[in-house]
Amino acid sequence: MTVTATGYLNWAISKYHDLRCDLATSGTPRIGAAEVGAPEVVDDFCTWEALSKFVAEREGWGADEVTAASGATGAMTLACAALLSPGDRALVERPAYEPLEHIPAAFGAAVDRLDRREQADWKLEPDVVRAALRPGTRLVIVTEPNNPTGTFSAPETIAAVAAVAREAGARLLVNEVYHRFHGAPSCRRADRGILVADSVTKFEGLGWARGGWLAGPADVVRRARDAQVTLSVLAPSSAAWARRALTLPALAERARRMASAEKRAVVARWVAAHPRLSWVEPSAGIFGLIRVADPPDLLALAERLLASHGLLFAPGHFFGVPGTMRISWSAEESCLREGLGILGHALKR
Template sequence: MQPITLASGYGNFAVPEVALAAASQALEAARQTGEPLAVSPAAGLPELREALARRYCQRGATGVVAEQVVVTSGAKTGLFALLSELLRPGDDVLLPTPNWFGFFELVRRTGGVLRTRPLAAADNYTLTPETLRAALTPATRLLILSNPNNPTGRVYSRAEWAALLAVTTDFPQLWVLSDEIYEGICFGAVPVPTLLALPDPGQRHVVVSGFSKSLALAGWGVGCLVAPLALARAVVARLFATGVAVPVPAQLAALAATRHAEEIGAGLCAQLTPNRELLLAALAALPGAPATVAPEGTYYIFADFTRFLTAGVPVVEASAQLVQRLAAAGVEVVDGATCGAPGFVRMSYAVAEAELREALVRLRKLLAAVWT
C-alpha cells in the first residue's frame, strides 16, 4: 500500500506564474549575455527589501524601513542567525505550546534554555495576559509566538497581541519574536495582524517570515526577518561571515510574489477551502469527537486523538505508538508530542483531494477499530 503523507509542511501549490517569469528572465539574460549571475548583497536585493518594508507598512507597520529587513536562505536560516545574535549561553526562552517542533532544536543549538507553557485546546489555545505574566521571569530573554500557530492554526488578534504586550513591556530585558510565515493562509474575517504593527517602545520586537507557505515558493529557499536596525545589521554581518546570499533569481521570484501577495494568498485559500471543509467534517464524524473550533490559519488541523491512545501506557509513548499505527495503515501524520501536545496529530490538507479522501478512509478504518 502506497503511503499518503499528511505530515509535510509544504503545500501542493503551483509556483506563481509571476515568480516563474521573474526568475526565468534573470536566467535568460545570463544565457544571452554569457555573463555570470549577479551576486546579491548579504542583506538581500535592495528592491526586495523595499518591497517587503512597503508591504509591512500596508499591513499597519508604518515605521518599518528597508534597512530593518534581511533576506535569508529560508526562514530557518534567519531564525538561527537571529537566535545566535540574541541569546547568550543559558538564556531563558519561553515558548507557549503546542508550537512548531523546530524551535526546540534551534534554541538548543543557539545556547538557550527552552521553557514551555502548555496551552489548552479546550479554550482554543488562549494565552491570557495573566498566564503570560506568571510564566515570565526576570531571566526570560525571549518570548516566541507563532501567528498563525503551527500546528494549531490559532490566530492571535490585534487585541490579544496588545494585551500580551502590555505585560511584556514590564520586562525590559525581554525580546518578543513572532513567527508569521503562514500569515497569508487565513480563513478568518480579518487578516492576520503583524507584531510590527503594534507599539514597540523598547525596540525589542522581531518578526521572521518566508515565502514557502503563504506565497507558494517552497523549494526556492527564501526567507526574511524584520528587526530593529542594530539587530538587523548584526544578523547581516553574521550571515555575511557564515554563508552566501540568496541567489538573485530566487530573490526576483520572491519580489514578484511579494508584489502580488494578496492575490496569491487569496488563490491559495480558495484552493484549500474544499479540502479544509472535507477534513474538518471527517474529523467531526469520528467516534467520540470533541467539539472543536475550526482553526483560522495555516493548512493544518491539529486533531485531538487522545481518546485513541492505549490505556496504561505513558502518554508520549502512546502518542508515538498511535502515529506508528497510522503510518502502518498508510497515513503519515506529525506526532503532536513533537510540538508539545502528545495525543494530538497534525494533518495537512494542502494535498490532492483524491489523496485526502483516501487517507480519510484509511484513518476511519483504523480509528474505528481502536475505538471498539
C-alpha cells in the first residue's frame, strides 16, 4: 500500500481551529461530548453491530448491508479495500475532496478522473460517465451533494450513473455525507446496488467521534467487514457515539438551522453584489463554490486573512478547481455577514 500525502487535509488540520470568522468548515459546527450525552456502552465491540443494525432498520435495509466505519472516509476506504486490486481502475469525480483520489490509489488502482462540468451546474451526467469509463474500471467514486460545489444530482440521474457503471462491470460508490443537509434520502433508495458512505461528522457535528458506516450489497459489505477487522480502523467508541447522535432529533434540528436558506441567501446576495464573483447556487446545503474572475493567489489571501482577521475559507485548488473558493455558511449569521464583508473588501484590492 502506497499512501499519498493529502495537501488539503494537512492544511486544514493546521488552520481549522480558533477561528473568529469560519467560512471554511463544511459541516455543522462542532458539538461537544457533554452536550450529546455519553452512550451507555463505549468499550465493547458490540457497538459496531449496534450501529449497523440501527442504520439498517432506519433505512429499511438488511442487517448484512451495513457495516460501521471510521467516518465516511473510513467507509470509502473499506469499499476500496473490498473491491479494488492492483491493476484495477477507479473513476473519481473532479472537483473532489482530495482523499477520494488518494484512497483507491493506495490500494494499487489506477485513478482516472470524471469531470463535472460547470455548464451542467456541476451535476453528474450519465453520458459523460460512460465516456470516461475504461476497460478495467471497477469503481466509480462520487460525492452527492458534491464537495466542494454543494450541488446535488437528481435521484434518477444517480440511478442512471449506477446503471452505466454496472454495464461496464463497475460499481458506484457515493459519499453522501452531506445529503441530510438537503433533506434527501439515501442514494440507495434509487438503486440498492449503489454503495454509500455516511457519518455523523458533518450533519450532526461530531467530527471528533469519527463514527460512520458503509452500506451496499451484502457481498461487498461482507468483504468490507473483513477489511475492517484486518485493518483495525474503528474504535468501539466511535460507533457508540455515532449511534447516540443518530437518536437525538435536536442534533438534526440544529443542523438544519445552521444550514438555513436565509443564510444561503446572504451568500447569494454577496456574490451578486461583486462583479468578479459567480457561482452555481446550491438548492440547499451548507456550502458552495464561488469563482473569482482574474483571481489573486487565493491560498495566500486565505492565510493573510487568517492572520489578520481570524477568517478562513477553503481555496478551490485543493479540490481541483483553481480560481475558486469554497464558502460555508455554517457560522452564525452575524459572523457570516462580518466574514463576507472582510473577504469582499480584500477581493476589491
